[in-house]
Amino acid sequence: MKVGLFGFGRTGRLVAEEIINDPDCTLTWVVRKSDKNNHEYASDFLGFPKNRQGYFFSMEETKDPEFFCNNPVDVIIDFSSTQGLYEYAHAADCGIHIVSAISHFEQPEIDFLKKLSEKTAVLYSANITLGINFLLVASQILQQIVPNADIEVIEEHFRQKKGVSGSALKIAEKLNLDPVQHINSIRVGGIVGKHEVVFGLPNQTIRIAHDVISRCAFGAGALFAARAIKDQKTGFFTMEELMRAAFIEKIAVNRILV
Incomplete structure (x- = not known):
């Protein structure tokens, strides 16, 4: 699974490590507000020089409508800011899935994500653990x-x-x-x-x-979410819904076994 990451702050860096260490995932690129060290690799900063992943792009570069089609990934995982979602709107046009893990969205941002979910699969959770x-x-x-x-x-x-x-x-x-x-x-x-x-x-x-115990838990949750919606073409999902579905599925299986 190819992953694009928005945000490289305190939590974003640990999420990037989780993605790099997952054998089934590749951190294709990382988008940051800053253009410092642009077009270098996140893996170099995280101590993985032999496994180069996470090519740095600045937020300004994503304003190009063709950016996401020219730099394709399977899913965007967002740990940036409350306004970051407006920077990857064009990703939905390319069918790229979106996992948003921003803590404090107001209703306009949630409505915007739901609008994007008409074009691709979107999962939102304020706490994605x-x-x-x-x-x-x-x-x-x-x-x-x-x-x-x-x-x-x-x-x-x-x-x-x-x-x-x-x-x-x-x-x-x-x-x-x-x-x-x-x-x-x-x-x-x-x-x-x-x-x-x-x-x-x-x-x-x-x-x-x-x-x-560690902010790495957010990365593990985000990857779980990304895998959970990978076969969906469109739709708006939450972690709570995924967990509730797992409860119901387990109860149904136990009834059959009994």
Whole structure:
């Protein structure tokens, strides 16, 4: 699978490493805002000089409508910025799939991605790790089983993170919880990111938790997403939908076996 990566910041670099280390993938190119070291290779900066991958292009170069057809990939993985999606609109015309992992999109950006999904397969997730999406779906299922439980969401992040976690807000939304009353935030050094949903019952407590040990988890999730939609021609998908489909498929298989 040939991958084009948008963004080469703190998370983007680790995602690039995940792609390079995957034997079934090739990091064809990387698009950055900066033109510093343009037309060099990301792999050289990441310590893989014998396996040259990730040819650097500047964002300005993608403004050429023919850029994506002239530099074809199977999928674009986006870890750039909230405005980055407007730079790869022409990729949809070439049938290139899109995996967007931007944390904080407003509705106009989500609508724009949905418009692109009329031309190609698009997957969007504000938190693309496998664990957080498993937590989200599992929490919804458990809430259906124990609808009278007290529920609290705990999110822990590094000290510099501002505001409430977008993933925590989504969890609260999906569980119909007031985020002001039911989200508890902790900011301390040494934590990349942790989310926990606590279900309180009269005689027991159930906790579903996900802890990000390394930002490499985002790369693994993005590649999972890219593979999941590789046979789709068009459509808008989310990681939550993929996880829910996996739950349903597993239940169906178990019923057949029984």
